[in-house]
Amino acid sequence: MNKLSAAKPNSANRLYPLVLLLGGVCFAFSSFSVRAQAQDLKGSAEAGKAKVWLCTGCHSIPDYRADYPLVYHVPKIGGQNSAYISSALLAYKKGERKHPTMRAISTSLSDQDMADIGEYYAAQSSSSPINSMK
């Protein structure tokens, strides 16, 4: 008798549909395990208005400079692409970009925060209102 064609034991037969069902469920839910990247979330400039208090301390002061390893102006972020801002913040958080201050700030931000902050700064122009929050 060909061993390959031998029927499998009864208990295993009953498990097959269950295994198939489990596999199907796992497959369906596998998409949820992908962590939402900061730039996939929808940010809102209005929500960002309340979240930029950490940013204004350096990035809203004209001529503000950092001093390591050389003296340089902190970048202008008003009018910058929102997805760039949020991806840069994520890179600081992940450690792909090294900078002690930016890392400390970004670790306190959620993906949604980063998206909102990105949208807030992207919306800035010479005619946009100054942030009324203290």
Next chain:
Amino acid sequence: MKFIVISLLFLASMGVASAADIESGKKLVAERNCAACHGPDFYTSIAPTYPRLAGQHEDYLYYALRSYQVETNANFGRKNAIMGSQAKGLTEPQMRNIAAYLASLPGPLLVKK
């Protein structure tokens, strides 16, 4: 007299730390095709995750290029496959000139609360 001539020659040969060369920066940027990603005006990038560069602070742009070069530096390195390969091989004067050119362009970047 000899002293004056010699000291003048010495000073001339030092090469005054001049303002970075914007024209040279413009040539470099064209050669290296930065506009391919950052846009022809350097504020209409091809992907929203690529930054606008036009009008950014000159010293910050130099700092950023340098950071991409020293990607493993624990204090200011940046690990980015695209920019790392772009910044590779740039000398300091080249980076300063590129930064000066990009900083001189008109753009929407600003400092505001």
